[in-house]
Amino acid sequence: MRRLQPAAPKAIFVCLLLTALAGTPASHGQATHPLSDLDIFELEYASDPQISPDGKHIVYSRNSMSLMRDRRLSSLWLVDRDGNNHRKLLSGEGQQSAARWSPSGDRLAYVASAGDEGSEIHVLWLASGQSARLTQLPKSPRGIRWSPDGRWLAFSMLVTEKPPELAKGPKKPEGADWAPPPRVTTRLRHEADGQGFLEPGYHHLFVLPADGGTARQVTTGSFHHRSAPTWSADGQQLLFSANRNADWEHTFVNSEIYRLDLADGNIVALTDRNGPDHSPVVSPDGEWVAYLGFDDRVQTYQVTDLYLMRLDGSQARRLTATLDRSVGDPQWAADGKSLLLSYDDHGNSKIARLRLNGQSEVLVNDLGGTALGRPYGSGSFSVSNAGDISYVSTRPEFPAEVTLWRTGQQPQRLTDLNGDLLPYRDLATVEEIWFESSYDQRQIQGWILQPPGFDPEEKYPLLLEIHGGPIANYGDRFSAEMQLYAAAGYVVLYINPRGSTGYGEAFGNLLHHDYPGHDYDDLISGVDAVLAKGYVDAEQLYVTGGSAGGIMTAWIVGKTQRFRAAAVVKPVINWYSKVLVADNYFYYHDYRFPGSPWDNPETYLRYSPISLVGHIETPTLVMVGSEDLRTPLSESKQLYHALKLRRIETALVEIPGASHNIAARPSQLIAKVAHVLAWFEKHSGKDDDEETTGGDTD
Numbered sequence: 001m002r003r004l005q006p007a008a009p010k011a012i013f014v015c016l017l018l019t020a021l022a023g024t025p026a027s028h029g030q031a032t033h034p035l036s037d038l039d040i041f042e043l044e045y046a047s048d049p050q051i052s053p054d055g056k057h058i059v060y061s062r063n064s065m066s067l068m069r070d071r072r073l074s075s076l077w078l079v080d081r082d083g084n085n086h087r088k089l090l091s092g093e094g095q096q097s098a099a100r101w102s103p104s105g106d107r108l109a110y111v112a113s114a115g116d117e118g119s120e121i122h123v124l125w126l127a128s129g130q131s132a133r134l135t136q137l138p139k140s141p142r143g144i145r146w147s148p149d150g151r152w153l154a155f156s157m158l159v160t161e162k163p164p165e166l167a168k169g170p171k172k173p174e175g176a177d178w179a180p181p182p183r184v185t186t187r188l189r190h191e192a193d194g195q196g197f198l199e200p201g202y203h204h205l206f207v208l209p210a211d212g213g214t215a216r217q218v219t220t221g222s223f224h225h226r227s228a229p230t231w232s233a234d235g236q237q238l239l240f241s242a243n244r245n246a247d248w249e250h251t252f253v254n255s256e257i258y259r260l261d262l263a264d265g266n267i268v269a270l271t272d273r274n275g276p277d278h279s280p281v282v283s284p285d286g287e288w289v290a291y292l293g294f295d296d297r298v299q300t301y302q303v304t305d306l307y308l309m310r311l312d313g314s315q316a317r318r319l320t321a322t323l324d325r326s327v328g329d330p331q332w333a334a335d336g337k338s339l340l341l342s343y344d345d346h347g348n349s350k351i352a353r354l355r356l357n358g359q360s361e362v363l364v365n366d367l368g369g370t371a372l373g374r375p376y377g378s379g380s381f382s383v384s385n386a387g388d389i390s391y392v393s394t395r396p397e398f399p400a401e402v403t404l405w406r407t408g409q410q411p412q413r414l415t416d417l418n419g420d421l422l423p424y425r426d427l428a429t430v431e432e433i434w435f436e437s438s439y440d441q442r443q444i445q446g447w448i449l450q451p452p453g454f455d456p457e458e459k460y461p462l463l464l465e466i467h468g469g470p471i472a473n474y475g476d477r478f479s480a481e482m483q484l485y486a487a488a489g490y491v492v493l494y495i496n497p498r499g500s501t502g503y504g505e506a507f508g509n510l511l512h513h514d515y516p517g518h519d520y521d522d523l524i525s526g527v528d529a530v531l532a533k534g535y536v537d538a539e540q541l542y543v544t545g546g547s548a549g550g551i552m553t554a555w556i557v558g559k560t561q562r563f564r565a566a567a568v569v570k571p572v573i574n575w576y577s578k579v580l581v582a583d584n585y586f587y588y589h590d591y592r593f594p595g596s597p598w599d600n601p602e603t604y605l606r607y608s609p610i611s612l613v614g615h616i617e618t619p620t621l622v623m624v625g626s627e628d629l630r631t632p633l634s635e636s637k638q639l640y641h642a643l644k645l646r647r648i649e650t651a652l653v654e655i656p657g658a659s660h661n662i663a664a665r666p667s668q669l670i671a672k673v674a675h676v677l678a679w680f681e682k683h684s685g686k687d688d689d690e691e692t693t694g695g696d697t698d
Contacts, residue, residue: 032426034452034487037670039425040480041067044417045399046392047074047370048097048380053105055384056081058414059089060392060402061097063370065666072666076110081388081404083414089124090131098142102150102210109144109153109210121153123210134212143228146210147235153208154229154238159217160201188249191583193629194659205229205240207262218262223248227278232311233286237261241278241291244269252586253296257289259311270313277307279328284336287311290319292330298590300515301471301501301508306330306341306354319358324504334385342367344377344502347432347445347475351381351391351405364405368477369394373663374467374546375447375477375494377502396430396449398422399478426452428486430476435529437498439521445503446495446526447476449486459537461684463490464527464563466545466552470499470511470519481663484673490542493530497522513594516555516607523552524560539564542680546570546662547631551609554639557620558612565683567621567676570631570662573613573639575604583629613642619649621679623672625658651679 042065049060062077076096079086089108090096099110108124112133119140124131134153135141141155164184172178183197191197203226206215218238219225227241238260244267245251257270257277270289271277275296280289289309294302304326309316320327325343332339338355340363349367354360368379369392379400381391387407392400402415428449437444451460463485467474474494485492496502497519499511511517530536541563545553550571557566572578576597579588589596597604605611620643624636636652643650653675655662663669 032424035425035427035480035483036487037484037674039421040666040670041065042418042421043372043399043480045370045372046402046415046417047400048099049390049392049402050099050101050382051081051384051388051390051404052101053103053385055386055388058390058402058404059099059101059108060390061099062088062417067666070665070667072664076108079402079414081414083412086415095119098144100144100146102146103148104150107150107210109146111141111144121155121208132212134208134210135215137215141206142226145229145231147207147231148233149235151210152235153210154205154231155208155215156203156205156226156228157215158199158201159204160199163200188586189252189583191629193583194661194664196627196629205238205260207238218260218265219267220265230280230282232259232282233284236263239270239280239282239289241276241280250586257291257313259313268313270309271316276304279330281330281332281339282311283332284334288336290330290332290339292327299509300512300592301499301505303505303508304328306339308356319354319356320360322358323360326501329380331381331383333383333387340381340383340389342379342381344473344475346502347447347473347496348502349377349379349475349477351389364389364391364393364411366393366395366476367391368475369398369400371477371479372399373479373481373669374465375474375479375482376467377473377475377477394477396447396476396478397427399480428452428483428492429454432476433526433529435525437518437522438525438528439518442498442522444495444497444522444526446493446529447474448530449482449490449492449494451486451489451491454491454535456533456535458535459540460489460491460535461540461542461680462527462530462536463492463680464523464541464543464545465492465494466523466543466549467494467496467500468545468547468549469501470497470515470548470552471501471508472548473500473502475502480669481673485677488677491530491536493526495523495526497526513592513603514607515592516552516609519552520555520559523556524562527562540684542566544569544676547660548572550631554609554616554620555612557616557618558609559615561617563618564685565619565621565680567623567679568636568639569623569672569676570625570628570660571609571622571635571639572631573608573635574610575608576601577638578631578635579604581632581634610638610642613639613646616643616646616648619679619683621651621653621675623653623655623662623675625655625660625662625668627657628660628662630660649683 044064047061051058059078061074064073074095074097076089095113099108111119121135122133139158141157144155203224204219205225208215223244225242229238229240241255243255255276257280259268275294277293280291305318305320327341327343330339330341338353342351350362351364352360352362370378379392389405393403401413403411403413405411431448433446473496482492543563544567546569550569553568622636622640640652663672
């Protein structure tokens, strides 16, 4: 069996990092080595590419990692359509994002941080290179959109309200040091993972003169208007998505498309079905509105379709009835005869052209690469007046790069943000695999990472990594975490079991009222399929996953003892407590499980990993962010405490300050991977005199 190598000392990593930064070309014979933990700080990726109306330039957000500040940084860069003249647009180190071209292409509106004052809207004039701050807003803006004549900007912003108060205490004496007053909330949704307690108030739409001035609020009422607004062709109206129904708090899946007349403030609902209608885009001639949505059938997974209607809401029809994939980011072609949209298909994200008769053709593959840590679907695109498409592309060998597609030409990568790093790293190779599920012989797709220096005649440990969601998908995309696992000597397997997206509504909905369920069989069948290849040691199997992957990891070790060790990351252990404690507590009844937990406690317990904890014998690490509101710390503690009481070897790892996005900061991603590897190394069965990276359990 191939032995895992002990982790290299930090000094070695620093030395390797400095060597890479020296920039010695690969052609000069510099040796490569596997990706290391400190390399995470050197990774960069592109996001939000916006092509100019004339198709000559692309502005995008260049995302990097700060070694000293341990933060992801974002700045705006510009590149010509031939890949030349690649340059940073603005000076300074503040966060810059959300750049949008004016209709004439002479200006860029964007959002930039203003220190402790939050974010503000700025405009850059391309001819002069000068920029100006347009706003002094009390809260950060979102969803900036230009009016067709370039004279106005529309956006959404939170307008705060005074919090509710139940009782008035006595007046505090001057200079007294009293505790803060009680905080009262009466809202259904009052907190959000990554944000914490939500300030009372409502998001409203605003319009702002593009040459500066006062932002004018154009929506009112006790409703949220969070979506990006869309201008009508004549610039006299805004279209937007919101839930302005009387019972909007409890009908949280529902939303409609509305039309707002800017002259008199009149708002008209253009849709009226039970389900989400959102992302409206107006055709170039101003006659038609394309939008996304579905009829809510109260099930776990429902495919999002593209619809078309007249500007007055009439003649609505579905255009993607035969596609059977959830589509996103609809954008009109300049001639108004087709739309561009994106969707995930068999672990690969695509951009397709959809004609108004419902016929579609794929134009671009490999969209994505902005997830960075794990190989989830992601990415965005934009379209020029001539139909050129700028987008971010990825493959397992590189994260998101700015790429250009032009009619009749092969896609051209315009950036190489990691060309100074990844050519000098010996990355794992990625192999696609299909196999039958032992449950129903359904075909299941997965991917195998073979570690650097892979030799099929040797025996390797296998690490099964399970994606979250579970309504999500992995694919043939770059993944820093998977590469680090492979660099440690593991064959890494990741799979899209039933419930994953990109395989149609029926496949995605197989977990409806049955989760965790037979996705377990899919995952174990994948392990057996890799074992059949002959290069994995059946005595060296390990399993980990985060969120829904953490749920399934706990479920797996409750059902089988085949794995030497497990790392359960940010899990749900008890559905009864999860659906009454998490920030999205209101969503699960009926959509995931029949009825509420107090009406159907047996079902909630049956699908909770806590019901299997008496069968767990596998050494199990439990990891969670201390500020996680999606799968709260209390969920992880339930598993940890239960295993401690049963004298099963376990450890609880809390990532201080981390939300559900446990690897949001570079050092957190490194810490997550390091602790998983250390736990697996500790339980690998090595001789006692071999050096390991593990420590005591308590």
